[in-house]
Amino acid sequence: MTMIINGKEIAQKLRDSLKNEINKLKNTYGKVPGLAVVQVGNVVASSVYVKAKTKSAKEVGIEVIDHHIDEKTSQDQLLKLIDELNKQNNVNGILVQLPLPNHINEQVILDSIDPDKDADGFHPLNVGKLSIANKNDENLLIPCTPYGCLIMLQDIGIDLVGKNAVVVGRSNIVGKPMAQLLVKESCTVTIAHSKTKDLMDVCKNADILVAAVGKPKMIKGDWIKKGGVVIDVGINRIEVNINGEIKNKLVGDVDYEEAEKNASAITPVPGGVGPMTIACLLRNTTIAFKNSC
C-alpha cells in the first residue's frame, strides 16, 4: 500500500507546537514574534500565498506587520521600506513575497534584508550557513519549502542515510537548498534539471525523488523507482474538462495517479508540501525572535 504523506496533518503538528512555544515566549519576554509580510503588486498566486501565510501566522500568535504596496513601487522605495523593517524592534522576520515586478532586482532586495530577520532563509549569509553548519544547529534560518520537505521525510520515519536522492529543479528557493539538506542527512544527492540527459533514467534511480520544476505532471509514473518516496513540490493550475465543463485543478510536477502505483510514499497536491512551507515560515520567524532575545 502506498502511503499518502499528509502534509496538512504534519504542518498542523508543527503549528501546534509553535503556538505552544510562542505562548511560553510571551510569558517569558512579554512580547511575541513579529513577521513583516511585504507584497509588491497583485500577482494572484502571491496574494493567495500571502493571505494563507498571514492567517497561519496570526493563528499561532505571531504579530503580522502587513505591507502590501503598489506594483509601481521603485526598487529604492522598497529598499527604504526594508531598511525601516530591519530597524523596527517589533519585526523579527521579514518576508518579501516573490516574484517581484521586473523593474526590481530580486537579489538586491534579498541581500538588503537583515540576515537575522531573514524569514525565508534566502540571504546569502544564511545560504552559506546552511551549507556549512552542523545539521543539529537549531538556530538556522532555512528556506521553508525544502525544510518542510525534509520534515515530512523525517515524520514518516524513513532512514535517509546512504539513500539515492534526486532533486529535479535547481532553483535557489527549493532545488539547491533541498540538495544541501539531503546531503546533511547523508543521502547521495543528484540535482537534475531541464538540461539533464536521460532524466527518466536519473529519476528511476531515486530512492527519494523531490520534484520542483513547476511543470504539470512532467514526471511520469514509470520514472518512479518501485518503492521510491516521492515529494512533489509543484503547485500548477491546469484546466480540465469535467463532463463538458472546463474547471481549474491544482496538480503537481508528478503524474500522481501513475506514480502512486510505484511509490511507497507520495505527497498529494494540494495538501502535501504547501502547508509545510507556511509552517516552516512560522518556525523561522520564531527562531529569529528567540535569536534576538
Ligand code: GUN
Ligand atoms: N514565492 C514562491 N515561494 C516563495 C517563498 O517560499 N518565499 C517567498 N518570499 N516567495 C515565494
